[in-house]
Structure formats: C-alpha cells, structure tokens
Amino acid sequence: MASPAVVDISRWQFAITAIFHMSFPALTVGLSLFLAVMYTVHLRTGNPLYLQIFRFWKKIFAVGFGLGVVAGTVMTFEFGLNWGRYAHAVGPILGVTIGMEVITAFFLEAGFIGIMLYGDGRVRPRTMAFSCWMLVVGTLLSTTWILSANSWMQDPTGFTEVDGQFRASNWWHVLFNPAFSYRYPHMLLAVLISAAWFIGGIAAWYLVKQRALPFARRTLSIALGVLAVLMPVQLYVGDATAAFMGAHQPAKLEAFEGNWKTDNNGYNLIVVPDTDKGENRFQVGIPHLGAVIGKDLSGKAHVPGLLQTPKDERPDMWAPFYGFRAMYFTALAMFGMAFAGVVLRWRGRLFTARRFHRLMIWMAPAGVVAISGGWITAETGRQPWVVHGLIRTGDAVSHLSVGAALAGLIGFVAVYALLLGLWIRYIVRTVRTGPEHLVTDAATADHPTEISHA
C-alpha cells in the first residue's frame, strides 16, 4: 500500500491541476459559442459592431483556450502518473471514454482553432464562420464526454469486474449513466452562465468608465439576457442534481449540508466540524429552511446527518460543505443580479444604472467560482472513494516516492500560480486597451467584408 503522504500529495496535485484546468473551459466553452454567434451575426447583417465584439473577445479567447489545452494535456497524463492503480483498473472504461473525447473533440477544436484565430483575412468569411461553429461543436462534445466519464465515477453502471479491472458490459449504460443525465445539463448551463458573467462583467466595466459604449451596451445586454433566461433553469437543474446525488451518494449530501446527527431542520450557513468527535464545534443556521428546501413546506423534516454513514466511508465535511456554499451562495447572488437585470431592463435603465454596473464588475468571475465550488463538492464529497463504492482513493495511487510526488506538486503549484498571474494580467491589459476602432472614413457598413480585408 502506498504511504498516506503520497495519497495526500497526489490528491492535492490532482485537485489543484483540475481546478486550474477547469477554470479555462468554464469560460472558453461559452465564449466559443458567443464568438460563433457574433461572427455569424456580423456575416449576416454586416454590422461592424459585431466584428468589433468578435475581434475583442477573440483575443481573450485565444489565450484562455491555449492555457486550457495545455492544462488539459496535463490532466490526461496525470491519471497514469499519480494514479497508476486507478488507471489500470478503469482504463478499459474511462480510457475509452476519454479516447473518444480526444478523437471527436480535441482534434476538432485543434483543427479549427488555427483557422479561427489566424484565418481572418486569409480565408473566406464563410469559412471563418464554419470554423467558429466547428469549434463550438468541439467544446460541447468535450464537455459531454468528460462529464460522462466523471459521472461514471460518481455512480458507476453497466460494468463487470474481472481480476480487479472493470470492463463494460453495456456501453450505453456506461456512457449515459444515470448521474450523467443530471450532471451534464447542470454543467452545460454552468459553463454558459460563467462565460456570460465574464462577458457581462467586462461590459459593465466599460459602462462605468464610459468607454466603447455601443460595444459595452451590446455585450451587456446579451450577457444579461442569457443569464436571465438560464439562471432560473440552472437553479432548478442544480436542485434536481443535488437531490439525485443525495439519493445515490447519501454521504455527500450529509457532508455538504453540514449535519452530524439527523436532528436539524435548519439550513446551516457556517459550521466548524470536529471530525473525530462527530459533531460541530460551532454552527450557524436558519431554522426550518433545510426542511423547506427538502420540499417539506411545514418545515419539520430533519436533514440527514453524516453519522448515518459508517465511519470509514465518510467524506471529510469541510470541503464539501464550503464547496457547496461557495457554489450555492454565488448562485443566489447571480440569480439576484440576473433578476435585477430584468427589472432594470423593464424600466429602461439597464445602460444607465451605475451602481448595478459596479456590482456587475465584481460578478465577472462568479461563474468560475461557482463551478469550482461545485466540483469541489462533487469530488471531495465522493471520498473516500475514487470510483464510488468500488475503488478507494487510498488504493488508487501509483508506486511513487514521497520526494518525487512532492517535487511534482511543487512544480505544478509554482507554474500554475505564475500562469494564473499572467492570465489575469493579460485580461486586465486587453480590457484596458479596449476594443479597436473599426469604422474609418473609407469603410462603410455596406461593405463589411472589405473591412476585414482592408
């Protein structure tokens, strides 16, 4: 058995690299769709505003996508690097799923991103639009496959076990496992929403600074429109996902609701759990709300507690609880802002409400925060299992020395911290520079393609 230190180091390494990687697709999946729509609208209407939006967001998208790709390359190899036993056991199932992701999604993205980023002026506008849409298909396929793979780890179905290795007995059940049907829509909405906040937040910054106003108004309106439609749906889907996972992984729900004994009908806001004693040292909650959220409008039902789960199958309460709070509270803030956006729109004040714009700037990273919180809940709440009910995380690691594992962890922390800084600096600089002017005296709106070739 591997030493506990190697398990812990490997878990930290995977958590850090996964969250870092995730924060890029969290933006670029939605951005690719946004860019494709903007370019298509430009193509159809010839309105230079949409070309301006496309060119500006393409700059941020290019770097974000590149970082996401290289950080994702790391993930593909990490399964075997640190989690050799896991890789050997699930390779026949998850290796195939991720193999399909590579062949259908990665290559599609990689093949067309070159054209999309560097083809402006070299290929026909129609080809540009086609490449943009192919990129969207690629990112969506990628989201699909990876959610399928992860959902199988959450709630495995359709397999048999032979000599400690899992084999698919029914590929349909493996790929479209029950957890997938809940978690996929939830994640798909999440990436669209987080891109919308990012776009809206930056648009709001321009409105506050009174710069590039048509650009800012147009993108703010689109972002908030998408958010107003999707946020209620996302809350509903998220609730269904939580209920499903609670039924299939009771320990996860018990941990993220922050109760030990099943005697609380409230909703916990803050807890300080004491894992050894099996109780909370400190907790703050709203009475009856837990029962109401659990669909008991009388407010009496008790929220299940973690003591219901045997001690050696309990996740650590800290991470799922606060991961869930990070997701949920951010989601409520997002919902409130989207709601306020609808009201302001109704009253014709969307582009003049200064306080709202200032708040919007702070919401720019909200989607990424919520997605990270959600994934922390999903992954830490599944512990001590790596594949729920089948393989324990402690039994999944490679035969590594502590020194080698630690060196890897330090390397990733150092490089990723640097990259995060560079990425944020790049965004700030690009936003400060602002979208470029497109309308010159020579070009008119009647000849949009002339503009892109000039």
Place this chain on the structure above:
Amino acid sequence: MLDVASYALLLFALGAYVLLDGYDLGIGVLSLFDRSDQRRKEYSELIATAWDANESWLILAGVVLWAGLPGVYATVLSGVYLPLIVMLLAIVLRGTAIELQSAAPGYRRGWGLVFGLSSLVVTVCQGLVIGAVLSGLPHRGGVFSGNTWDWLTPYSVLCALGLVAVYLLAGAAWLQDKTTGTAHGRAGRLGRPLVLAVAVAGLVLGFGLSSADPQHLRFDQPLRTALFGLAVAVAVVCAAIAWYGFGRRPDWRPFAAVAGAEAAGLLALVAATAPVVVPPDLTVHTAAGPHGSQLFLLIGVGGCMPVVLAYNIYAWWVFRGKFAQPPALPDAAGPSDTAAAAERSAPVAPPASDGPWAVVVARRVLLTLLAVAVAAVSQDVFGGVGVWIDRVGVALFAVTALAVWIRSDHRSSAAGAFDLQAAER
C-alpha cells in the same frame, strides 16, 4: 488480434506526434540559435496555427495507451514520473509562451526565450522517457514497482540527445518548406549536418539497444528480419534524399524525406521489439485491455480518424505555402476612449422618475420578495405540493426574461444604443 490493432493505432498516433510536434519543437529549439528578433517572432508565428493540433496527437497516443494497453500506461507513466512531470510543465509553459507571444503586439524576448527553452526541455524529457521505456521498467500486478530514478540510464541520456537531433532535423526541414529569405537559407545549411547527426544517433542507439535492453532482440524469424532490413533500407534512402534535398528546390522534399525516415525508423524499432512493448516482459498481449474496450476504441477512434485526418489536412492546406505575415487588419486606432465624449450624448432612454421615497422603498421590498419567491420556485421548493408547479414556473420565468430581453433590445436598438458608427464619428 485486436490488441495488435490497438498497438498499431498507438504507433500511428505516436508516429504522427513525433513527426508533427517534432517539427514545431525543433523550430522552437532552433529559435534559440537565431539572433534576429524578427525571425524568432516568425518562428513562433509559423507554428502558432498548428501547435495545438500537433500536440493533440500526444494526447491521443496517451489515451489510446490508457484504453488499449492499460498495463503499459500504468507502468510507464508512473515509472518515468519525473521526466514526464517536467515535460508536462514545459508543455504548459510552451503553449502559454506561444499564445502570449502571438497575442502581444511586438516581439517579447522573454516569451521567445521561454518558448525556445521549453521546447528543448520537452524534447529532452521525451527522449529520456523513450530511453527509459526501451531499457525496461520493473512492474507488478499491472503497475510500476521500481524506484524514482530508474529512468536515468546512459541509454536514456543518449536517447534524449538523439531525439533532439531528430526534432532539429524535422524543424529545419519544415523551415525550408515554409520560410523564405535568411531563415530559408539557414535551414538549408543546417540540414546536412543534422542528417549526419541523426544518422550517427541512429547507429549508436540501434547498437546500444541490444546492451540496454534486458531481453535479447530476436532476429531468428525471417519475417522479422526481412521487415527490419526493409525498414532500415527505407530509412537510409530517405536520409539520402533529405541530404540531397536540403538547400535545393523543391522546398518540400526534405520534410517529406524526413517524414519517411521517421516512419521507417519507428517501423524498424517495432520490427525488432514486437510484441514486447516495455522490456523485459510486458507484451502487447499481457498489457492489453479487455476485448470489448479494444473493439469500442478501434471502432470509435478508427472510425473518426479519416474525418480527423481530413480536416487536419484542410487546416494545413488553409495555411499552405510560404509563411506570410497575416494580412493587416483595419488599423486599431488605439484605445477607444476618445469616442467617449461623443457617446455621452448618444441617445438612450431618459431616466424614469422615481416618485416619492416611500414608493421607491415599497417597490424595492416587493421586488425583493418577488425575487425570493422566484428563487424558491426555481429551487423546486414547491415540488412538495404539485410536481408540475416548479417546472411550469421555471419555464414561465425563462420565457418572461426572454420576452423582456427582446423587447428592450428592440427599443435600445431603435434608440441607437448599439450604433457603432454614430458613436465613433
């Protein structure tokens, strides 16, 4: 039989990677030796359109290995942990450098240096990995069981040097194909010494393999010997063509020859070692995954492969011919805040009057309550009463929001809020 097909797929992906990412890594290393900033920027631009696609072959090789031969994946990846981690970190830095360099307006010497050095590190690490795998890794129960530094052997170091030479050769050949002027001339002059270096590396590594490899190469089967001989002969011929082609027209010939030589070299290696994948005893058959997975993998990946190749070729074709600076886009006339003054007067809806403060407060309280109610409905809280309530409610809110969005967009548009030309004039 299926396991052999999986192995062939793996070799195909690996070969494509070595050829394609090989040239862009080679160009990265070559950029370290070019003093002209303008040409360095050109090298980086030259591969900016393709590095992502080239690198995808590495990921494909990785996952085909995982799905098709999980025994090898689990043994090799943890067995050569440190070089692989360093390689991944270098890949991360390299991608960042290419993208940030390409997004930057001018040439950034720092990014150029990161790009070149990380290309070198990636190459060296890959050479170490190949050397370590060829000289064998201990394993037990499908996973690696050796020590942290097992990968560091004289043979793996030689492999690293050899791979640097191979990638440099591919890089020089690509440069001759894609560039003009000084870079083109340099590539032509560099080519022949590099062909020589690769030939020497091939000889040293080929003869070294029999002493590094714990299992003896078996040349007693005629088919194996014939294949090996044929592959070596093809490699020699291709090397000769490359030697002849450097510095001469047509410019694509050296790269085609290098591609042929690399494919033949890989084939020779496989002919000498198959079915052993990782010496001493990890063979294709013992490491293979179950039948069903192999089948799914081969149908899925194999079925998509023609499509993948088609659009990869298309993407290559779009940027075919000599590298040219991208056509100038319309001038970015600097930051757009100069337009702000004009925009302030742009017509937007006049602010509505708020009325007495009591009305304002009452309206805000009501709106807050409404928001809480909408949130509760969206949270499926009333699902306890009637299953349909929340679904219908959510649909209603989404449709309402959409309607408000469309209505207000029409109004703003009519009021000229989105009129770029009016704002910029």
